[in-house]
Amino acid sequence: DTGVSQNPRHKITKRGQNVTFRCDPISEHNRLYWYRQTLGQGPEFLTYFQNEAQLEKSRLLSDRFSAERPKGSFSTLEIQRTEQGDSAMYLCASSSGTGNTEAFFGQGTRLTVV
Amino acid sequence: AQRVTQPEKLLSVFKGAPVELKCNYSYSGSPELFWYVQYSRQRLQLLLRHISRESIKGFTADLNKGETSFHLKKPFAQEEDSAMYYCALSTSLSGGYNKLIFGAGTRLAVHP
Numbered sequence: 001d002t003g004v005s006q007n008p009r010h011k012i013t014k015r016g017q018n019v020t021f022r023c024d025p026i027s028e029h030n031r032l033y034w035y036r037q038t039l040g041q042g043p044e045f046l047t048y049f050q051n052e053a054q055l056e057k058s059r060l061l062s063d064r065f066s067a068e069r070p071k072g073s074f075s076t077l078e079i080q081r082t083e084q085g086d087s088a089m090y091l092c093a094s095s096s097g098t099g100n101t102e103a104f105f106g107q108g109t110r111l112t113v114v
Numbered sequence: 115a116q117r118v119t120q121p122e123k124l125l126s127v128f129k130g131a132p133v134e135l136k137c138n139y140s141y142s143g144s145p146e147l148f149w150y151v152q153y154s155r156q157r158l159q160l161l162l163r164h165i166s167r168e169s170i171k172g173f174t175a176d177l178n179k180g181e182t183s184f185h186l187k188k189p190f191a192q193e194e195d196s197a198m199y200y201c202a203l204s205t206s207l208s209g210g211y212n213k214l215i216f217g218a219g220t221r222l223a224v225h226p
Contacts, residue, residue, distance in 0.1 A: 003157070004157075031211065033213065033214075035214075040123075040218065041218050041219075042118075042120075042200050042202075042216030042217050042218050042219050043158070043200075043214070043216045044216070045213045045214065045215070048211065048213060050211060055211070056213065091158070102160050102163075103160070103214060104159075105157050105158040105159065106157060107156075107157045108157070
């Protein structure tokens with residue numbers, strides 16, 4: 001499968017623990033996005049990378065959240081001191097070029113905080 | 115405010131019936147709109163975009179700026195159309211790039 005890959009697919013963690021998710025975009029895609037999806041809602045934008053630069057962060061992204069894309073390839077999303085409200089599906093998407101090109105989504109990481 | 119509204123959480127039809135999934139948006143600029151689909155156990159994928167004005171899997175969608183709508187239509191539903199459908203609005207980020215604002219989604223169930 002040469003699409004966007006996310007790991008792990010599922011994560012169960014205790015409240016207060018830190019978690020890290022990984023996203024491998026489609027190779028040569030320079031744009032990378034993180035979204036969060038809660039039950040009954042559509043995906044909500046969290047942050048955007050152009051190559052290794054993080055160019056936009058949503059107000060949804062509290063100080064406990066941090067994302068990196070160190071070499072402009074894969075990206076990680078870390079949540080510190082997890083709370084039950086962090087339980088959601090975390091989606092990664094990538095796209096290429098400029099303008100409104102198609103965003104390709106990964107299958108997501110489902111986080112459950114107990 | 116930038117917003118996408120999909121008023122129906124569930125749309126249930128019989129095979130062969132026409133389908134219309136409603137989408138309304140709020141955006142002060144010139145909108146670019148998309149429909150994404152998620153089949154069971156699969157990832158979210160693009161179905162169609164308004165600028166291409168094409169028909170995909172028999173689905174079409176017309177942008178109506180006067181009514182701020184982008185409804186998805188298909189004249190004869192098939193069982194394999196059963197899925198979750200999301201309407202999305204593309205908005206500009208810094209540097210001229212874009213993010214998607216999604217509606218809450220409509221589940222289409224097509225019964226035999």
